[in-house]
Structures are given as C-alpha cells and as structure tokens.
Amino acid sequence: MDDIQLIDKKGKRKDSRGPEDLRPIKIEAGVLDNADGSAYIEWGKNKIIVGVYGPREMHQKHLQRPDKAIVQVSYSMASFSVDERKKPGQGRREHEISKIIAEALERSIISDQYPRTSIDVYIEVLEASAGTRCAGVTAASVAIADAGIPMIGMVASCAAGKINGQVVLDLDKLEDNIGDADLPVGYIPKTEEVVLLQMDGHFTPEEFDKAFVLARGACIQIQELQKEALVKKYSQEPEENGTDDNGENKDDMAEGGVLQ
Numbered sequence: 001m002d003d004i005q006l007i008d009k010k011g012k013r014k015d016s017r018g019p020e021d022l023r024p025i026k027i028e029a030g031v032l033d034n035a036d037g038s039a040y041i042e043w044g045k046n047k048i049i050v051g052v053y054g055p056r057e058m059h060q061k062h063l064q065r066p067d068k069a070i071v072q073v074s075y076s077m078a079s080f081s082v083d084e085r086k087k088p089g090q091g092r093r094e095h096e097i098s099k100i101i102a103e104a105l106e107r108s109i110i111s112d113q114y115p116r117t118s119i120d121v122y123i124e125v126l127e128a129s130a131g132t133r134c135a136g137v138t139a140a141s142v143a144i145a146d147a148g149i150p151m152i153g154m155v156a157s158c159a160a161g162k163i164n165g166q167v168v169l170d171l172d173k174l175e176d177n178i179g180d181a182d183l184p185v186g187y188i189p190k191t192e193e194v195v196l197l198q199m200d201g202h203f204t205p206e207e208f209d210k211a212f213v214l215a216r217g218a219c220i221q222i223q224e225l226q227k228e229a230l231v232k233k234y235s236q237e238p239e240e241n242g243t244d245d246n247g248e249n250k251d252d253m254a255e256g257g258v259l260q
C-alpha cells in the first residue's frame with residue numbers, strides 16, 4: 001500500500017525511528033521460580049514471557065527419539081494481548097509459529113545428550129504489537145540457556161520489511177498491517193547459521209538481500225542483549241535477586257539486556 005505514508009522524505013517513520021532502527025528491547029532472565037529456565041522480553045509494545053521445562057521424560061512414547069531430546073514449543077497469544085480480543089486457544093497461526101520456533105530452537109540445542117526426553121518451551125504473549133515470533137524465539141533461547149541446557153549458540157531473531165517501497169528494520173504493528181513485505185530471520189551468530197526464515201509479501205531479489213542483511217545484523221546486536229541478561233542474572237548472588245541492599249524490589253531491567 002503506497003497511499004498511506006509510513007516513512008517521510010527524511011526517512012523518519014511514524015514512531016520517529018530511522019529505517020535501520022530497532023524498537024527498544026529489554027530482556028530479563030530467570031523470572032519464574034517454577035520453571036527450569038525462563039525469560040521475559042519487552043520489544044516495542046510486545047510483552048512476552050517464556051518458561052522452559054526439561055529435559056524431562058517424554059510421556060508420549062511414540063514421540064520419543066532414542067538418539068536425542070525433542071523440543072516442543074507452545075506459542076500462545078492471550079485474548080487480551082491485542083486491541084480486538086483474540087479468540088482463546090491455539091489456531092492455525094499459533095500452530096505454525098510454534099512449529100517454526102521449535103525447528104529454530106532445535107538447531108541450537110545439543111540434544112543428543114538427552115535421549116528420549118522432551119524440552120518444553122511455553123511462549124506466552126501478554127501484549128502483541130508485531131514481531132512476536134522474533135521476540136518469542138529470542139526470549140526462548142535465553143530461557144533455554146537459563147535452564148542450563150547445552151547449546152551450540154543462542155538464536156537471536158529479528159524481521160526486516162518493506163514500507164512504501166523502502167526496506168526497513170523491525171516493523172511495528174501499523175507497518176506490519178499496511179506495509180508491503182515482512183522477513184523474519186532467526187540466526188545463531190556463533191555458527192552463522194540461519195535457523196528461521198519466512199517471507200510475507202513481495203521483495204525484489206535486491207530488496208530481499210538488503211532486508212536479509214539488515215535483519216541478520218540486528219540479530220547480532222540482539223545477541224549481545226541476550227548475553228547481558230544472562231550475565232546479569234548469573235553475576236548476582238541468589239539473595240540479591242530482585243532486591244536491593246534494603247531488601248526492596250529494584251528495577252532489574254534498568255541495566256543488563258536493554259536497548260533503548
């Protein structure tokens with residue numbers, strides 16, 4: 001749609017970002033006591049919490065793999081997460097997103113150490129504003145690391161897209177709704193492996209290359225925030241978690257894992 005101007009002549013977008021700017025991102029590791037690993041991410045107006053359980057015995061025996069753990073992902077969006085109430089339960093979209101995230105995460109985990117087990121990843125979207133699959137997989141990878149599950153490297157994810165014929169990074173909700181194309185990328189910087197790649201809309205081959213390079217560069221930047229979130233959690237003494245010297249809650253997200 002070229003009739004609605006999403007980017008002005010100076011390259012400023014509606015939320016005053018430049019074409020290659022990310023929305024603000026905050027990541028916090030270890031936010032749930034009852035999960036083996038967990039993470040919370042705020043990315044623009046997205047708010048997502050992830051809990052990881054396992055590796056634990058795979059109860060459905062026919063799904064067990066004798067040589068490795070399997071990764072099961074449940075991505076779900078709360079009914080109240082979007083302006084127009086979403087029907088509860090998992091529809092086709094949630095199943096598709098769960099599947100592609102499971103495939104991406106599976107590539108990052110050293111799963112042959114845990115035969116016949118399951119690693120269960122619950123991604124709960126509390127507020128959604130475009131790019132939830134990228135934010136979800138990014139937080140899930142932090143939660144898996146927080147669970148102490150060995151990985152070849154964490155997956156970071158980000159999308160690039162096209163608005164008013166111009167390639168830009170990290171579409172927000174309005175841009176996603178009326179923009180021309182969207183390209184979510186999941187990337188393991190350590191191995192330089194692309195583990196998630198989807199495309200919605202149309203890019204020319206040149207635009208595709210530009211969008212891909214932009215998204216991959218952002219993944220490298222986001223990986224630093226993932227690491228900072230883990231360093232922040234694991235450099236704290238247990239009694240320090242969540243409290244300051246006076247025993248009062250402190251703003252955990254004010255330091256590590258923040259891009260503003």
Ligand code: UDP
Nearest residue numbers: 082083086128129130131132133134173176
């Ligand atoms: N969305 C919505 N209702 C739905 C599904 C999606 O309002 O039932 C919104 C939500 O803000 C979501 C955005 O549309 O983030 C884009 O959805 P998409 O399927 O492209 O996935 P995402 O970009 O979140 O990975």
